[in-house]
Each structure stands twice: as C-alpha cells, then as structure tokens.
Amino acid sequence: MTNGEVDNLATGKRLSIKVGSQLQVEIEGIPSRHQTTFLGMELFEYLIIKIPVFPHKIRLDDIKHKLFPGNQITVRYLYEGSVFGFQTKLIEALFMPKRWLVLEYPEAIAQHDLRSEKRIASFLPTTTKIKDKETQGIIVDINQNGCRYLIKAVKDMKFPPVQMDDQITLRCQFPGEQDEQVVSGIVRNIKRDSQEMTLGIQFRKMTDNLYDIISLYISTIGA
Numbered sequence: 075m076t077n078g079e080v081d082n083l084a085t086g087k088r089l090s091i092k093v094g095s096q097l098q099v100e101i102e103g104i105p106s107r108h109q110t111t112f113l114g115m116e117l118f119e120y121l122i123i124k125i126p127v128f129p130h131k132i133r134l135d136d137i138k139h140k141l142f143p144g145n146q147i148t149v150r151y152l153y154e155g156s157v158f159g160f161q162t163k164l165i166e167a168l169f170m171p172k173r174w175l176v177l178e179y180p181e182a183i184a185q186h187d188l189r190s191e192k193r194i195a196s197f198l199p200t201t202t203k204i205k206d207k208e209t210q211g212i213i214v215d216i217n218q219n220g221c222r223y224l225i226k227a228v229k230d231m232k233f234p235p236v237q238m239d240d241q242i243t244l245r246c247q248f249p250g251e252q253d254e255q256v257v258s259g260i261v262r263n264i265k266r267d268s269q270e271m272t273l274g275i276q277f278r279k280m281t282d283n284l285y286d287i288i289s290l291y292i293s294t295i296g297a
Contacts, residue, residue, distance in 0.1 A: 087183055088117060088118075089115065089121075089158070089180075089183065090153050090154070090158060091112055091151060091153055091158070092112075092153075093112060093113065093114055094111060094112065095111070095112045095151050095152075095153065096109060096110075096111060096112075096151065096152075096286065097109070097110050097111065097112055097123060097149055097150070097151045098149070098150045098151065098250050098290050098294070099123070099126060099147055099148065099149050099150075100147065100148040101126075101140060101141070101145065101146075101147050101164075102140070102145050102146040102147070103137075103140040103145065104128075104132070104137050104140050105132075106129075106249065106250065107249055107250035107294065108126035108127075108128060108250060109126060109127070109250055109251065109252070110123050110124045110125070110126040110127070111123065111124045112151070113174065115179065116179075117179075118179050119179055120165055120176050120177060120178060120179055121162070121176070121177040121178075121179060122174055122175070122176055122177075123149075123174065123175050123177065124172075124173060124174060124175070125141075125167065125169075125173035125174065125175055127252070129252055138167070138169075141164060141167035141175070142164065142167075143163075143164055143165060143166060144163050144164065145163065145164045146161065146162075146163060147161070147162050147163065147164055147175075147177060148160075148161050148162075149161075149162065149177075149180075150290060150293060150294065151290075152286050152289050152290055152293075156185050156186060157185070157186045157289060157290065157292075157293035158183055158184065158185050158186075159183075159184045159186070159293070160180035160182060160183045160184065161180065161182075162177045162178045162179070162180050163177070163178045164176070164177060164178075165177060165178055186293055192217065193215040193216060193217045193220075193221070193222070194215060194216060194217065194292050194295055195214065195215050195295070196213050196214060196215055196216050196221075196291075196295050197212060197213075197214065198212065198213040198216070198246050198248070198291075199211075199212060199246065199247075200212065200213050200223065200244050200245065200246040201244070201245045201246070202223065202225075202234075202242055202243065202244050202245075202273075203242070203243040203245075204234045204235075204236050204240055204241075204242050204243075204261075205234070205235065205236075205240070207234050207235075209225055209233075209234050210225075211223050211224055211225040211226070212224045212226075213244070213246065214272075216288070216291075216292060217292065218277070218285060218288055218289060218292070219276060219277060220259065220262070220274065220275050220276040220277050221244075221259075221275050221277070222272060222273070222274055222275070223244070223272070223273045223275055224270060224271075224272050225270060225271045225272075225273075226269070226270050227268065227269050227270060227271075233266060233271045234271075236261055236264060236271075236273065237261070237264075238261060238262070238263075238264060239260060239261060239262075240260070240261045241258070241259070241260060241261075242258075242259050242260065242261055242273070242275060243256060243257070243258055243259075244256070244257040244258075244259060244275070245257075248287050248288070248291045249291065249294070250290070250291075250294075251287060255284060255287060257277055257280070257284065257288075258277070258278050258279050258280075259275040259276055259277050259278055260275065260276050260278055261273050261274070261275060262274045262275065262276045
C-alpha cells in the first residue's frame with residue numbers, strides 16, 4: 075500500500091483480526107496472490123496461518139523450496155470495513171500433522187478505510203448477461219457499490235439491447251480467487267457510440283463473502 079492509500083500506519087500494535095479470518099497472501103517467489111486462513115497468534119511474537127490451497131497449476135511439492143525461513147510474505151485481510159496489510163517473514167513451514175506457516179509478528183500494520191464512494195481504476199475481464207445475451211467486456215473501475223463496464227465494438231458486432239434499470243449479471247475471476255464470481259446488478263447509466271458502450275452498474279444482493287472479495291480486490295489494485 076502506498077502512503078496515499080494508507081489511512082493509518084501503526085507500529086507495536088495488536089492485530090485487529092479474528093481466528094478464522096480469510097487472508098490474502100503473497101509469498102515471494104510464488105506467483106499471484108492466494109487465499110488462506112488465520113489460525114492464531116502469540117501476541118507480539120508470531121502468527122500461525124494455513125498453507126494456502128494453491129491452484130492446480132501450482133503443486134505444493136514444486137514450491138516447497140520457497141517456504142524457507144526468512145522468505146518475505148505480504149498479508150492483507152478485511153476487518154470491520156477496513157483493509158489491513160503488513161509485511162512479515164516466514165519463521166517455519168510445517169507440513170505434518172497440519173500444513174501451517176508460522177510468521178513473524180509484523181512490526182508495522184497498515185490500515186485503509188474502504189467506506190468511501192471513490193471508484194478505483196481496474197482492468198478486469200468480465201462476461202455479462204443481459205436478457206439472455208452474453209457479452210465480453212472489461213470492468214474499468216469499481217467500488218463496493220458498483221462498477222463501470224466497457225464493451226468494445228468488434229467487426230459485425232451488435233451491442234446488447236440494454237436499457238436503463240435492466241438487470242444484469244456479471245461473471246469474473248478476481249485475482250487470488252480460485253472460483254469465478256457471479257455479481258448481480260442494475261444498469262444505472264448508458265453511454266455509447268459506434269466504437270464502444272459503457273454501462274454504469276449498481277451492485278445488488280451481494281453476499282458478505284462476495285463483498286469481502288471485492289473489497290480485497292479494491293485494496294490490492296488501489297495499493
């Protein structure tokens with residue numbers, strides 16, 4: 075997180091986190107971000123998390139050599155409307171009887187409040203469905219309440235027959251998530267010319283889990 079995105083940077087502070095919280099981690103030398111679970115801590119001493127469940131293309135046996143003491147790990151998680159983030163180092167990787175990572179207690183913890191209306195620029199390939207017609211496009215900005223969705227014209231393509239207040243379904247793969255997410259929304263704004271169509275979409279009927287996924291995505295692209 076850059077200084078412009080951090081509302082508070084604290085040192086020597088107890089982590090605001092609950093056992094079982096979902097984390098997004100980046101392990102140096104292992105591509106992409108990955109989801110895992112917070113298991114507990116010894117205050118100001120160490121943290122314990124699960125070894126992430128990596129996608130099929132990454133086999134644990136192939137990356138075990140990256141789980142060495144001292145390797146750098148970045149952690150982000152959502153707690154009560156704010157994203158917290160910190161950098162730490164691996165103390166030890168345990169594979170038996172459980173797959174755990176023991177991490178150094180962070181020296182500094184960044185906090186970023188997400189309860190603002192500001193949208194963050196993004197580039198997220200997405201499939202939309204409007205009136206049973208599917209279209210490929212890009213989410214070009216996003217916040218927890220909605221997004222701006224761009225459809226570029228290609229040869230012989232007709233834009234979908236969308237109208238204000240139409241219901242719309244978006245399917246996209248958020249970085250660090252193994253499963254495709256489905257987001258429901260309502261079209262609130264339409265702009266079009268011969269080359270492109272832009273839809274302003276308000277999200278609706280979001281689960282808590284989907285809200286958290288979008289919030290973490292916003293925190294990473296805004297960092």
